[in-house]
Amino acid sequence: MKTKRHSLACGLAAALVATLALGAFPASAQQYPAKPVQLMVAFPAGGGTDVAARIVASIAEKQLGQPIVVVNKAGAGGQVGWTEMSRQRPDGYYVGFINLPALNTVILDPERKAVFTADAFVPVINQVLDPGIIWVKADSPYKTLKDLLEAAKRTPNKISAATTGILSDDHLAILMAEEAFPGASFRVVHLDGAPAQMTAILGGHVDVAFDNVGSVFKRVKTGELRVLAVMDTQRSPFLPDVPITPELGFPTVISNSTRGIAALKGTPEPVIRRLQEVFKKAMEDPEHVKKMEEAGLALKIMVGEEYAKYYRELHAKAAKYTEWARSRPHQ
Amino acid sequence: MKRSWQVATVALLAVFAFFAFESLRLSLVDALGPGPGFFPFWLSMIGGVLAVILLAQLQRGTAGVDAGMLAFDRAGTRNVLLVLAGLIAATAVLELAGFRIAMLLAIAYILIVLGARNWVGIALFAVVGSFGVFHVFSSLLKVPLPVGVFGF
Amino acid sequence: MEGLAFLWSGFAAALTPANLLFALAGCVLGTLIGVLPGLGPAAGTAILIPLTFALDATGAIIMLAAIYYGAMYGGTITSVLINVPGEAASVVTCLDGYQMARQGRAGTALGIAAIGSFIGGVVATVALAVVAPPLARFALSFGPPEFFSLMVLGLSLVTGLAGESLVAALLMTVLGLLLALIGIDPVRGAPRFTFGVPELYDGLGFVPVVMGLFGVAEILLTVEAPFGRLVATKIEGLWPSRAEWRRSSGAIGRGTAVGLALGLIPGVGAVIPTFMAYILEKRLSKHPEKFGTGVIEGVASPETANNAYANASMIPLLVLGVPSSPTIAILMGAFIINGLTPGPFLFKERPDLVWTVIASFFVGNAILLILNLPLVGLWAKLLKVPYQYLCAGTLLFCVVGAYSLKGTVFDVGVMLASGVIGYWLRKLGFPLAPAVLALILGPLMEKSLRTSLEISGGDFGIFLARPISATLLVGAALIIVVAMLKIAPLKALKTAEPK
Numbered sequence: 001m002k003t004k005r006h007s008l009a010c011g012l013a014a015a016l017v018a019t020l021a022l023g024a025f026p027a028s029a030q031q032y033p034a035k036p037v038q039l040m041v042a043f044p045a046g047g048g049t050d051v052a053a054r055i056v057a058s059i060a061e062k063q064l065g066q067p068i069v070v071v072n073k074a075g076a077g078g079q080v081g082w083t084e085m086s087r088q089r090p091d092g093y094y095v096g097f098i099n100l101p102a103l104n105t106v107i108l109d110p111e112r113k114a115v116f117t118a119d120a121f122v123p124v125i126n127q128v129l130d131p132g133i134i135w136v137k138a139d140s141p142y143k144t145l146k147d148l149l150e151a152a153k154r155t156p157n158k159i160s161a162a163t164t165g166i167l168s169d170d171h172l173a174i175l176m177a178e179e180a181f182p183g184a185s186f187r188v189v190h191l192d193g194a195p196a197q198m199t200a201i202l203g204g205h206v207d208v209a210f211d212n213v214g215s216v217f218k219r220v221k222t223g224e225l226r227v228l229a230v231m232d233t234q235r236s237p238f239l240p241d242v243p244i245t246p247e248l249g250f251p252t253v254i255s256n257s258t259r260g261i262a263a264l265k266g267t268p269e270p271v272i273r274r275l276q277e278v279f280k281k282a283m284e285d286p287e288h289v290k291k292m293e294e295a296g297l298a299l300k301i302m303v304g305e306e307y308a309k310y311y312r313e314l315h316a317k318a319a320k321y322t323e324w325a326r327s328r329p330h331q
Numbered sequence: 332m333k334r335s336w337q338v339a340t341v342a343l344l345a346v347f348a349f350f351a352f353e354s355l356r357l358s359l360v361d362a363l364g365p366g367p368g369f370f371p372f373w374l375s376m377i378g379g380v381l382a383v384i385l386l387a388q389l390q391r392g393t394a395g396v397d398a399g400m401l402a403f404d405r406a407g408t409r410n411v412l413l414v415l416a417g418l419i420a421a422t423a424v425l426e427l428a429g430f431r432i433a434m435l436l437a438i439a440y441i442l443i444v445l446g447a448r449n450w451v452g453i454a455l456f457a458v459v460g461s462f463g464v465f466h467v468f469s470s471l472l473k474v475p476l477p478v479g480v481f482g483f
Numbered sequence: 484m485e486g487l488a489f490l491w492s493g494f495a496a497a498l499t500p501a502n503l504l505f506a507l508a509g510c511v512l513g514t515l516i517g518v519l520p521g522l523g524p525a526a527g528t529a530i531l532i533p534l535t536f537a538l539d540a541t542g543a544i545i546m547l548a549a550i551y552y553g554a555m556y557g558g559t560i561t562s563v564l565i566n567v568p569g570e571a572a573s574v575v576t577c578l579d580g581y582q583m584a585r586q587g588r589a590g591t592a593l594g595i596a597a598i599g600s601f602i603g604g605v606v607a608t609v610a611l612a613v614v615a616p617p618l619a620r621f622a623l624s625f626g627p628p629e630f631f632s633l634m635v636l637g638l639s640l641v642t643g644l645a646g647e648s649l650v651a652a653l654l655m656t657v658l659g660l661l662l663a664l665i666g667i668d669p670v671r672g673a674p675r676f677t678f679g680v681p682e683l684y685d686g687l688g689f690v691p692v693v694m695g696l697f698g699v700a701e702i703l704l705t706v707e708a709p710f711g712r713l714v715a716t717k718i719e720g721l722w723p724s725r726a727e728w729r730r731s732s733g734a735i736g737r738g739t740a741v742g743l744a745l746g747l748i749p750g751v752g753a754v755i756p757t758f759m760a761y762i763l764e765k766r767l768s769k770h771p772e773k774f775g776t777g778v779i780e781g782v783a784s785p786e787t788a789n790n791a792y793a794n795a796s797m798i799p800l801l802v803l804g805v806p807s808s809p810t811i812a813i814l815m816g817a818f819i820i821n822g823l824t825p826g827p828f829l830f831k832e833r834p835d836l837v838w839t840v841i842a843s844f845f846v847g848n849a850i851l852l853i854l855n856l857p858l859v860g861l862w863a864k865l866l867k868v869p870y871q872y873l874c875a876g877t878l879l880f881c882v883v884g885a886y887s888l889k890g891t892v893f894d895v896g897v898m899l900a901s902g903v904i905g906y907w908l909r910k911l912g913f914p915l916a917p918a919v920l921a922l923i924l925g926p927l928m929e930k931s932l933r934t935s936l937e938i939s940g941g942d943f944g945i946f947l948a949r950p951i952s953a954t955l956l957v958g959a960a961l962i963i964v965v966a967m968l969k970i971a972p973l974k975a976l977k978t979a980e981p982k
Contacts, residue, residue, distance in 0.1 A: 044809055051816050069475075073889065075685030076667045083681040111673040115681070160938050189937040192669075192750075192930070195805045195812070199749055202803070205626030205938060218824035219804065294822045339911055343654060350661050353676055357668075367668040367675055370929055371661060378657035385650045407707035414706050415903070418699075418878065422895045425886070434882070438875050445706065445871040456872060460879045468887065476886065 032092055032271050033066040039261070040096030042081025044074040048214060048297070049259050052128055053097055055291050060282035064274075077165055079106050079114065086116040090264035092271035095124065098262045100311065104318040105167035109326070118315050119265060123307040124272055125279050126260030128292070129300035130212040131232035132173045133242070135225050137201050140208075145228045145248050148208060149177065152184035161186035162197045162206040170210035172321040173231055173255035180250045201225070212257050213238055214296045231255040238296050258300070260307060276303050337389050344382040351375035413444045429479025434461035490612055493838030497545070497846050502839070505542045506847045509549025510854055516550065517557020517569050519884075540821040541836055545843040547817050549850075551810060552793040555753070556600055556851055559786055560862055563592045565877045567698030567884075571689055572753035572789050574919055575761045577697050579774065579781025586777050589863040591723050595731055595779055596786040597855045603739045603791030604848035610743055611798050612841050616827075619802035622747040627938060628945050630750065631931040632955035634924050637755055639959035641917045642966030643762035646775075649966065652917045655908075659918035662687055663925025669933070682893040689754075689923055691885045691898040696915055698881050699902025702874050704909060709870050727779045734764050734780035738787030745788075746795025749807040753792055754923045758916075760788035794844055800825050801837060 039057050043049045054070050061068040073081035078099055088094040098121055107114050134145060142148040152159050163170035171188065178184050189206055191197050194215035200206040202224060217238040219225055227242045231253050235244055245253040261279060263272055282288055283301050292299050302310055350371050357368035421437035438457040447453055468476050496502065538546065558569030563580035576596065583592040610618065625633075638656070645652035665676045666686035677683040723731060741760040745751045764784040765774045774781050796807040804826025806812035818825050823833065830837050866873070885898040908915055939945035947953045 044812070051819065071475075071890070075889075079667070080681055080684050083684075112667075113674060113679070157940065187937065187940055189934060191934065195749065198803070198805050199623060199799075200626060203623035203626055219826055219828070222826060222828040224827070295819050335911055339907075339913065340654075343658065346658070347661075350676070357673060357675060367673045371664050371675065374657055374660050374664075378654065378661070381650055381654045381657060385648075385654060388648075388650065404708075410706045411703050411906075414874075414878075415703065415899075418882075418899055421882070422892060422899060425882075425892050425895065430886075434879060438879060441875045441878065442871050445709075445874060447869065447871040452872075456875065460876070464879065464883060468883070475890065476883070477892070 032268075032274055033064060035093065036067040036069050037064065037092070038069050038071050038094045040071050040073055040081055040085050040094065042073060042075075042078035042085075042097065042099070044072060048130075048295075049097055049099060051295065052259060052292065052297055056127060056279065056282050056288055059285050059288050060278050063278040063281055076112075077106065077168075078102050079112060082106065082121075083115055086120050086264070088264060090266035092263060092267050092275065095261055095263045095275065097127075097259055098123070100258045100260075100314050101169050101172060101318045102165075102167075102257070104315045105172075105322050108315075108319050108322040109167055118311075121262040122265055122267060122272065123302075123304075123311045124261045124263050125276050125283070125304070126258055126300060126302040126307045126310070127279075127283060128214075128259045128297045130214045130257045130259075130297060131230050131236055132169055132210060132255035132257070133213055133216065133227050133231065133239075134173075134177075134208060134210055134229050135201075135216060135227045136208050137204070138224055138226050140226065142208065142228065143226075145243075145245070145250070148228060149181040149184045152178075152186055153181065156183070156185040157187050159186055159208065160189050160206045162189045162191050162200055162209045164191060164193050164197060164211060164215075166190045167322060167325060169212070169255050169257045171325060172318065173210050173253065175321045175324055176231075176253045176255060177250070180253050213298065217296045236298065238298070258310070260302070272304075333389055333392075337386060340382050340385050340389070344379060347375040347378040347382065351379070410445065414441055417441055417444065426477045427480055429481070430476040431461045431465050432479060433477075434464070489834050489838040490842060492835070493840075493842035494845075496541070496835070496839040497842035502542060502545055502843060503846065505538065505546040506549045506843050507850055507854075509546040510553040510847060510850045512546075513550035513553020513555075514557040514560075514851070514855065517554035517573075518560050519557075519569070540818075540823060541839055543817060543821055544814075544823075544836075544840050545847070547814050548797070548840065548844065549847040551814060552600075552604060552790060552844075552847065553851060555789050555793050556597065556855060559596045559600075559789075560593065561880070563589055563596070563782070564862060564866060565698065565873070565880070566701040567877060567881060568690075568693055571693065571923070572757055572792075574693050574697065574754060575757040575785040575916075576782055576789075578761070578916065579777050579779075581701070582775065582777030583779070583782065584863075584866060588777070589866060590859050591727075591779065592782045593859040593862060594856060595723060595727075595783045597852055597859065599731070599735045599738060599783045599787035600790035601848050601852040602735050603742055603787035603789070604794045604851075605845060606739045607743050607746065607791045607794035608841065608844040608848065610795065611801070611844070615798050615802050618747055619798055622749070622799060623803070624951060625748050626949075627931045627934040628949050628952045629955065630748070631928060631935055632946055632952040632959070633748070633751075634928040634931060636955045636959040636962070637759060638921065638924050638928070639962040640759060640762040641920060642963060643766050643771075644914060644916045644920070645966070646912075646914055652914050655914055655918040656921045659921025660925040660928075662692075662918075663922045664929065666926075669926065669930045680893075682889075682891055686926065687897055687922075688888065688894055690888055691894040692901045692922065693919060694881050694885055695898040695901025695903075696905035696908075696919065698877060699898060700905030700909055702877055702881075703902060703906040705870065706874060723779055730768075730778075730780045731783040733767075734760075734784040735787045737763055737767075738784040739791045742788035742791025742793075743795045746792040746807065747798055749799050749805050750927070751792075752808050752923065752927075753789060756788040756792040757785035758920050760784045790848075794848070797844070801829065801841075802827060804829075 039053060041050045041053045050070070050072060057068040057070050073084050075081070081096065082098070082103060085094065085096045104118070106112050107116065107118055134148070136142050142151065161174050163174065165171070171190070174186055174188055178186065191200055194211055197209045197211055201209050213230065213236050216225070216227070220227055220239060227239060229248055230236050230239060230242050230244045232244055233246060233254060236242065245251065261275070263275065280301060280303060283299065289299065354368035354372035354375065358366035359368045359372055360366055417437055417440045421433045425433045435457050438460045439453055442453045442456065465476050554570065555572060558573035559576050559580070561567045561569040562573040562576040563584050566577050566581040568574040568577055580592045580596070583589065641652060641656045642649065663686065665683055667674050667684045674684055738760040741763060742756045745756040745759070761781060761784050764780050765771045768774065768780065796811055799805045799807050800811050800815060804824065806815045815825055823829060823836070881898060882895055885895045886892065888894050905915060935945055936943070946956060
């Protein structure tokens with residue numbers, strides 16, 4: 001009797017262990033995706049990244065076969081969300097949007113004490129590339145970018161330039177502009193996002209704003225503001241009449257903000273490929289294209305190695321300017 | 332009453348000292364105006380001064396102290412400690428055991444500790460409060476509540 | 484006044500069955516979201532955006548706006564019934580609203596809140612319809628220095644919240660300010676007092692702290708002495724007395740003014756108008772010491788300010804295209820998804836849409852009133868359940884609320900810790916309100932101070948050089964001086980405290 005019970009117990013124990021062991025395997029051992037996928041957005045609901053994420057997620061999940069749940073983990077300019085993401089399992093069930101160069105500067109700035117490094121994330125596919133712009137109030141004395149830079153040289157550290165956040169792409173762009181026009185220096189004012197810039201400039205509190213096309217292009221029509229330049233290698237389809245910095249003689253002043261999806265290092269290759277396949281299709285979907293256009297967000301789909309290369313190059317570039325920003329006597 | 336206020340004020344003083352100390356580790360002033368430690372440091376100083384003033388007032392009896400409810404009775408304190416213990420335990424295991432289990436147990440525990448004896452009522456309330464709420468939030472509102480390690 | 488002509492056709496469109504339905508649905512959903520813990524108008528509105536994908540632009544915006552100010556009202560319900568602020572702006576209502584509920588007057592409190600909200604909302608919408616553009620232009624003159632001075636003025640009003648001990652109130656204020664500084668430094672990006680805990684990078688979190696200080700602490704106090712704190716057994720009449728009506732009408736008027744004025748300034752947030760209105764009311768009252776024990780003006784004032792603010796904050800959005808707060812930003816996101824850009828162009832490009840939406844604000848406020856007044860009696864009855872269930876239910880409510888904010892248990896922990904601290908402070912008799920005000924003003928103050936200094940290149944003189952800012956600062960100084968003068972002679976008269 002005892003032996004029978006004993007072997008029964010052994011058998012049950014073995015079965016239990018086996019079940020637990022199977023459960024411990026990454027879910028990708030089964031067909032991916034076997035359950036809903038979480039798509040993390042490191043910014044608040046309703047913002048640019050969030051809106052674009054929700055649009056693409058709703059289209060992509062039909063392809064994927066499982067729901068894609070957009071999860072907002074906002075805070076500290078993205079750091080809270082990316083920190084949370086870096087602690088997840090690399091099984092493809094928790095992916096997130098990365099905003100560059102915001103992510104880069106969080107990693108590069110020693111004061112931020114980021115717990116993750118650049119290679120913690122694997123770029124999967126990029127969605128949006130929002131070129132940087134420089135704009136002033138419509139009745140501003142600065143009619144061209146040259147005017148502005150010359151004035152910034154004549155009266156160094158007097159002309160106030162607004163960014164949407166410290167070490168944002170806008171901030172780095174200001175540094176690039178100063179580098180390209182030696183002697184020019186701005187009084188940098190860090191505001192809390194594009195709406196704050198709008199009130200600051202329109203109210204006459206700050207002289208010039210460095211921002212991105214998406215935030216502003218629709219207001220150009222109203223005549224309230226004047227865009228001095230787009231910091232890109234080609235003219236923006238949303239602002240076809242605005243000159244680009246290379247045309248104005250400043251080919252090194254190229255700045256933009258990108259948003260794309262990344263997975264964690266160690267995610268199995270087949271999972272990444274599936275994600276790329278599904279999201280690429282979603283991004284090319286006419287409905288997605290139309291909605292992005294209405295929102296003024298320029299699509300720039302970069303997949304896999306192309307995106308990874310962009311990521312690496314941007315990281316190096318950001319490193320240089322972050323270093324410079326930190327060492328300037330006046331930021 | 333006076334003694335308890337004195338204790339509380341000294342505790343506040345300790346808090347201010349802590350903040351002041353930590354602020355000194357961040358820079359107070361750098362090339363562009365105030366650094367991250369500037370405000371916390373001076374605020375802590377002001378707080379310290381205020382705390383000392385209050386202590387002096389308490390000593391001299393001019394504090395204008397509000398009547399609090401500083402009375403303790405054993406049954407009351409027992410309840411508070413028990414309920415608090417239950418809450419802390421529930422929070423600690425919330426992500427481990429999952430919302431449903433943790434809340435089921437917590438609600439039932441609190442009801443019983445506070446003296447409810449209608450077992451049907453307790454069971455119903457606990458189930459609705461845990462499983463019911465979980466269902467509403469996850470299915471209808473799409474707000475995920477913790478699911479335990481057992482996937483439940 | 485071509486606006487009026489447009490408004491007329493706007494009403495015609497707003498009152499179509501479809502749009503009426505959207506407004507109604509929005510009000511109902513909004514109230515529910517406001518009642519539900521933690522979600523708050525911001526998260527709730529965001530969740531419902533996909534819903535509005537299916538609707539046409541006008542309908543979508545009508546519904547989202549209705550959700551927004553409906554949620555403002557929903558938060559009131561929990562503040563009054565269980566001392567848990569459903570969302571940040573309802574904190575002040577806890578002070579007197581909950582006390583009224585304990586006296587069996589929950590119905591009256593909720594009722595006056597509904598009426599005040601309606602009036603505040605309507606007046607604000609009238610302002611939007613009639614004088615929006617010049618108001619908005621005025622608001623533009625508020626730059627970072629003016630904002631800072633406004634915050635200083637707000638903080639100086641703390642002196643109006645002091646009970647017997649001004650020093651204790653100031654101490655609590657300083658504590659609140661320090662706690663508000665926890666998190667990533669907004670200007671330099673360096674984490675402060677976070678001990679490497681990433682969840683603290685964005686600060687303690689106003690909502691969990693306040694839910695703890697008020698809701699959880701109240702539960703602990705109730706649990707300790709159930710019979711001392713329970714509701715008066717009979718729920719008294721729903722209508723306020725005539726004297727109360729008189730006092731409330733003044734409160735409603737002043738609350739509307741405060742809410743309207745502050746709603747124009749982007750970035751102020753919904754909490755500050757409620758505090759300012761409440762303190763103003765207390766200062767002007769003939770019996771200020773009664774505030775906090777359940778006076779009806781203490782509910783009428785912040786509730787009116789709240790809703791006036793919510794409706795007035797549409798002005799910067801529609802006229803300037805600038806969202807006043809994260810919640811309005813979500814509303815703006817909804818505009819954008821539907822292919823519309825808020826801003827002056829919207830008025831010129833789609834006047835039909837804009838005026839329909841404005842007309843629907845009137846309609847929505849009315850619907851809210853009609854919806855909620857009859858329900859008030861029902862809500863009040865909820866308090867009659869046995870206290871064990873009320874306590875357990877409230878705690879469940881708080882836990883779910885704190886968790887659903889950001890999806891971390893950390894916030895629940897913060898709430899519990901705040902609950903314990905709040906319990907102690909209440910037992911001792913230290914005032915909580917100054918700390919709460921400081922908690923919300925703190926980050927705004929620091930940010931605007933440092934931004935102002937960036938603009939001026941480090942020159943502190945900027946605050947006095949600009950007229951509006953200087954005026955506000957002088958006002959703040961006056962308030963503090965008056966408060967000190969009031970208290971000093973009283974202290975001199977006071978003899979040593981008997982043991």
